[in-house]
Each structure stands twice: as structure tokens, then as C-alpha cells.
Amino acid sequence: MKHMLKTLLCIFTCTLLLISCTKESKSDVEQQAGIPTEILSRIKSEGFSTYDIKKLKDGYVVEGDIFLPDEWFKQKGDVKKLRIAEAEQYKTYNLIAVNGNRQITVSAEGLPLLFVQAVDEAIARYNALGMNLTFSRVGANGEIRIIDQWLDGWLGISGFPTADGNPFNLIRISVDAIGNFAPQGYIAAVISHEMGHCIGLRHTDYFNRNTSCNPVSQPNEGENAEGAINIPGTPTAADLNSFMLACFIQNVDRPFTANDVVALRYLYGGVQPIPNGVYSITAMHSGKVLDVYDASLSQGAAVIQYPWIGDNNQRWQFTFLGNGYYRIDALHSGLSMSYFRLSPFLSPQVMQLNWSGSTVQQWKVTSVQPGQFAIECRANGLVLDVFDASTDDGVKVITFPWNGDGNQRWVFNAQ
Ligand SMILES: [Zn+2]
DSSP states (O other), rough: OOOOOHIIIIIIOOOGGGGHHHHHSSSSEEEOOOOOOHHHHHHHHTTOOOOOOEETEEEEEEEETTEEGGGGGGGGOOEEEEEEEETTTEOSSSSOOOOSOOOEEEESSSSOHHHHHHHHHEEEEHHTOOSSSEEESOOOOOOEEEOOOOOOOSEEEEEOOOOOOOOEEEEEEEEHOTTTOOOOHHHHHHHHHHHHHTOOOOOTBTTOGGGSTTTTOOOOOOOOTTTEEEEETOSSOOOOOTOOOBBBOOOOOOOOOOHHHHHHHHHHHSSSSOEEEEEEEEETTTTTTTEEEGGGOTTTTTTEEEEOOOOOOEEEEEEOOSSSSSSEEEEETOOOEEEOOHHHHHHHHEEEEEEOOOOOEEEEEEEEEEEEEEEETTTTEEEOOOOOOOOSSTOOOOEOOOOOOOGEEEEEOOO
């Protein structure tokens, strides 16, 4: 990240030296004015700040610590925005291919003991979340190598996962800039931040640079909420201590906040929110359950809400797929809950279909408060919603952006 050593010194003790602070150049990191327009526009179109871009030999550094290799500019990535609470937003690029469970090796090479211990602490912080993605430290040549390099006063630089689902393979941290005697928790926070980039996390405050960085020198990028996915279950209060804020305060630890944990688990699952089994699914606003219309055995039969009568077209078999999503089958038919458009002349709707494994049949269950869940379709990132919050019998169920209303909250009862 853009280091707070420099930023805070600039803010609090040498405001007038801002220019000389930022123009200091001692290594292969050099600031260049002549960045090609097409590079600038690509950086901007991906939602990164175009302030203070640095050119390296084989790519560019944006937002202080994110390395975009030359190859990155030739790829079109899978960009996904995740909005958390009111004040935070992540935007991921490529993610790690987990395929069930994945352990990523990390090596700390040529680092002082204190920093090696901080690497272990950062790894422990991630592993404590019980995600599908875990880390282990190896002696050398890890899938993520952490090395010491003077970075012109910055704390660290890393990058995003590759298009084929592997972590960015190098974290450069500056022992001198962080401080040989810095608190271990602070170093662990810096390293966990860089590891966050390596597995696909953007800066929490990328849309509002004033959140953590020098407000004078770092213009906002504009909110541009298009395509943002509101994550079910995140609190609405502002949470401004995220470990993925762009700027750090010197010597201040940033363990994962509640929102960070939600974001990480959202991306890398791991915790199965409900056991596999058969459930009824009751809408909070109406007290009625999800039901296959007329107990039909046909593909394409609609999923509606109806009063509980206990038939098998109101019982649903949940099977965790290991990737954070469930397959949900109607017990009477064995067909799978799907969000699908049967023909170009019909709207897509929630229905039962033969299981094909498509993302329109994969559903994420997220606890939104004790005993209540949101059910999100993997294909569109939207949640199950009783149309128009109606309480009538037979009303169709749709998918809709999460807004927290009772017609999007569901209670599961084992059957
Ligand atoms: Zn960063």
C-alpha cells in the first residue's frame, strides 16, 4: 500500500514537503509523466485511481501498491464489484481457482525474524476464518514469495491473481520503510493486505480515497455503482478500519473487521451455513413457503409462495457443492431450483429444471441475522424475492438486488 510513513509524515509534519516526499527516487521504482493515453484509459476503465501511477520495468503500479504487469493490459478480466455496508466496496479482478479446497504456499525470503513471524501471523489470520482457501509457509519458492526490497519509501507492492486462477506470485515489502522494530501486528496487517491483493481483493476505499489517504493529493474516482453486488448480511454502519484500506497508519494494526470477514468468506466460502438436508423455506414477510406450482413434475414449473401444507413440493433438498453454493432440489420431483428464461418471449423466472450444474442452479445461502438467510443466485448475484412483497398465495418468486426486506429473508426448517 501507499505507505503511511510517507503519507502521514507529509500530512502532519512536512506538508510543505509533499512534493519532495513523493518525487524522491532511489530505486527501480520511478515516477513517469509520459504514461501512454491508452494505458491511462485502461487503468481508469477498470476503476483504479489514475493518481500517481508508477512505471516499472514490466508494468505499472497503481493506488500505491498494486502491480499491473504488461500482460494484464492485454487481458480482459472477470471484474466483479462487491459492495459491503454503506461505506466499503471491493472490486475483484480474477479470483483464485479453489476447486474444493486449496492451500497456497508462501515463502518469506531474506526477511528478518520479526517479519517472518509477522508472515506467520498473517497466514494464521486467514486460516482462522476456515475458508476453502488457506495458506502455509514454506522455506523458499512459495506460490507467493515475499521478499525485501526498498520501494522508494512505499511499504509494499503486490498484484492480482492470474487469469488462470493462481495467486500473484510476488510480494515486495520494504523492511526499511515499515521499520525493523515495528509492532508485529502492524507488519502482519501490511502483509495480510498484500496477500489480499494476491488473492483478488481491491482496496476497500477505492471509490473514496479520502477514507484512508491524504485527501489533498488523492482525488476520488467517482462511485460508479454499476454492476456492484450488495453482499447480504453486511452491516449498514460504516466500518472504516478494513485491512484493505489503501493507506495504513504507521504502527497501527488492522486485524480483519467483521466486514472484511464477510467479504473474504463471500469470495472463498468455506463455512457451510446450513447442513445438507431437507428443509422448508419460509418467507419472513408472509409466513408462506417456497412451493412448486401445482406439485408439477414438469420442467419449467414455477416456484411460488404458498401456505405450508407439508407436501413434498414444499420440501427442498440442499446439497452443498463445496464452492460456496448449494444445489436445491424439490423433493417431489428431484428437479433443481433454477433461474431461467424458457423462451425469448418469456421473462426469466425461478422454476424447477433438470440438474445441469449451470450457475443458474447454484445458490448461495448467507446468514443475514440469526435464523434468517438470503438465497442468492450465482448466475446474476441477485437474491430470491417474493414478487412485490406480496403476501398472496401463488405469487411468483423472482431474483432481485438485496435490500434487506422481509420478502428476501428466509427461515429454514429441517423436514
Ligand atoms: Zn493495497
